[in-house]
Amino acid sequence: MASSNNLTPVNVLTGFLGSGKTTLLQRLLRSPRMGRTAVLINEFGEIGLDHLLVQQVDESVVLLRSGCICCSIRDDLKSALRGLLSRRERGEIPAFDRIVIETTGLADPGPILYTLLSEPVIRHHFQLGNVITTVDVVNAGLHLSRNREGIKQVAAADRLVLTKSDLAEPGRTAAVSEELTRLNPSARLWDAAQEPVDADFLLDGLPSASAPGPACYRLQNEGAGARGADAAKELRPHTESVSSMSLILDRPMDWTAFGIWLSLLLNRHGDDVLRVKGILCVEGSDTPVFINGVQHIVHPPQHLERWPTPDHRSRIVFITRGLDERRLRRSLEAFCKLRVAELSGA
Amino acid sequence: MCGLCGVFLGESHWTDVAVGALGGARTRRHERLHRVALANRILKLYGLKLSDWQGSAYLLGSQTGQTAIVPSVAAVWPAAERLRKQSIDPLDARLIEVLEQD
Numbered sequence: 410m411a412s413s414n415n416l417t418p419v420n421v422l423t424g425f426l427g428s429g430k431t432t433l434l435q436r437l438l439r440s441p442r443m444g445r446t447a448v449l450i451n452e453f454g455e456i457g458l459d460h461l462l463v464q465q466v467d468e469s470v471v472l473l474r475s476g477c478i479c480c481s482i483r484d485d486l487k488s489a490l491r492g493l494l495s496r497r498e499r500g501e502i503p504a505f506d507r508i509v510i511e512t513t514g515l516a517d518p519g520p521i522l523y524t525l526l527s528e529p530v531i532r533h534h535f536q537l538g539n540v541i542t543t544v545d546v547v548n549a550g551l552h553l554s555r556n557r558e559g560i561k562q563v564a565a566a567d568r569l570v571l572t573k574s575d576l577a578e579p580g581r582t583a584a585v586s587e588e589l590t591r592l593n594p595s596a597r598l599w600d601a602a603q604e605p606v607d608a609d610f611l612l613d614g615l616p617s618a619s620a621p622g623p624a625c626y627r628l629q630n631e632g633a634g635a636r637g638a639d640a641a642k643e644l645r646p647h648t649e650s651v652s653s654m655s656l657i658l659d660r661p662m663d664w665t666a667f668g669i670w671l672s673l674l675l676n677r678h679g680d681d682v683l684r685v686k687g688i689l690c691v692e693g694s695d696t697p698v699f700i701n702g703v704q705h706i707v708h709p710p711q712h713l714e715r716w717p718t719p720d721h722r723s724r725i726v727f728i729t730r731g732l733d734e735r736r737l738r739r740s741l742e743a744f745c746k747l748r749v750a751e752l753s754g755a
Numbered sequence: 756m757c758g759l760c761g762v763f764l765g766e767s768h769w770t771d772v773a774v775g776a777l778g779g780a781r782t783r784r785h786e787r788l789h790r791v792a793l794a795n796r797i798l799k800l801y802g803l804k805l806s807d808w809q810g811s812a813y814l815l816g817s818q819t820g821q822t823a824i825v826p827s828v829a830a831v832w833p834a835a836e837r838l839r840k841q842s843i844d845p846l847d848a849r850l851i852e853v854l855e856q857d
Contacts, residue, residue: 665790668770669797672829673845676836707769732846740845743854747796 416536419490419508420612421521423562424543425552426514429572433543433601434511440608447505449489486510486524490531507612508535517558518565523706537708541611542566543601546577549585560651563589564683564728565703566596568611575602594653595686595726651683654734658723661692662745670744671700671707674737679705681732687725688713697721768827784810790828798831800853801839805831 424430431450437443496502512521518540525537542562545552552559563569569589574582586598599611667689675682685702697716701708727737770790787807794805798815808814808824815823815834823834836842844850 663793665770665786665793669790669793669828670845672770673797673832673843676829676832677842677844678846709769736846736848736851739855740851743851744845747793747854 417506417508417534418538418612419510419525419535420538421510421512421518421525421540421565422543423512423516423518423521423540423565424514424570424572425545425548425556425559425562427548428514428543428545428552429570429601430511430514430543433541433570433572433606434509436601436606437509437608437611440606442608443507445503445505446507446509447493447502448509448511449486449493450511486521487528487531490525490528490535494530494534507538515556515558517561519561519704519706522565522703526706526708539567539612540565541568541570542596543570543572544585544589545572546574546582546585548573549588560592561683561704563592563596564651566593569593569596569598570611571598571600571602573602574600592651592653593684593726593728594655595684595728651728651730652734653726653728654737656687656723656725656727656738656741658690658725658742658745660745661690662723663747664689664691664694664698666745666747667691667741669747670741671702673744674740675702675705675707678729678732681730682727683730684728685725687723688717689723689725690721700725768829770828794828794831796854796857797843797850798835800850801835801841801843803835803838 422430422434434448438446438448490508493502493505493508497504510521512518522537522540524531525535526532542565544563553563571582571586571589577585582600589596589598597610599607671685682702683704685700685707687700689698689700691698694712697713699711699713725741729737787810791805791807791813798805802818804816806814806816813825813828813831815825815831815838817838821838823838825831825834832843
């Protein structure tokens, strides 16, 4: 459904090779609310998509000369989105009110998100919705170990979709779930093999800085068991360099001081800050500010209409590679205490 | 804005976005001056000074007269590191101690 600000939401569906992206997309597209959805895919695979608007994009990346890889423009994606927009405006294609981009298994989500947030025409017509990452429970260890993109895809996710859990050994799904929650506690989990498709949950919904999804609770309560412990041991060597931390700050923060701190942190450590997601209690504002960043890319902050819980403290989740949690917390607190004499005559 | 590349994401940097939505507690001009003053709390430790430039950019200067014009506060840091030829790390224990004692 088109958003209230008339920007068309764009969801990114990513996940490693063979992790069930297209199968999930196929299930999603059967939902009545997905009838006016345009789909951009990288390649037509073995699973056919019987849908009105499916378009293929090549994978060409334009790396800015001075740029880092996460901030490169996906030229193909830019052309595809602008083309869809143009054709919709001219009435050449049915009016769509959502776009889903299915990436290749090896895609780094950074350039895709950067393209959506940076290209002037695109950012004035589209807004980024949830990033959905599929994780094959059976082969999670293989996927996370073979390629750095696998970790990036998990870190960038707003929704983590467990696939093939019906084929997994007992306890493995719970172990994978726990490890994914450790890696990205800000994402909500959903088990595709056990639960009916909930397009509302997967595509939209209020940002959640720290609440895991219902599937996560269920799986954790189920317990991993002995085989789950084996699975955890298998996964941990590939993911132990990545950690997540959740910082809670009791006092309202100066938004400007926070911006200075985060921009300085991303300048120096952006490659190792895989994700920043949080809800901030900002001085001078009764309602919270939601922030969301992937590596060097920070989404425009959103003012939420209300606090999602009675707890009005700032809560920020960081997914980092090799950064010291205590040092990060001390640094943030020190910067948030920065004060200057009140300015006058402005 | 990419903090590393200093490339615009659009007309405004993400640190600017919340300004108007904060209920007009500060004007845009006031907010820019506040941002400059806070950034200078860090930059002075490295012998650098930031000032507003025409309300549309920032002028970063060193004690030896080197200058750089940058579009946003995020672009200040790579420019500052180039001018000083040293990294400015918010996780540097000495920097944190200085700020804690300040």
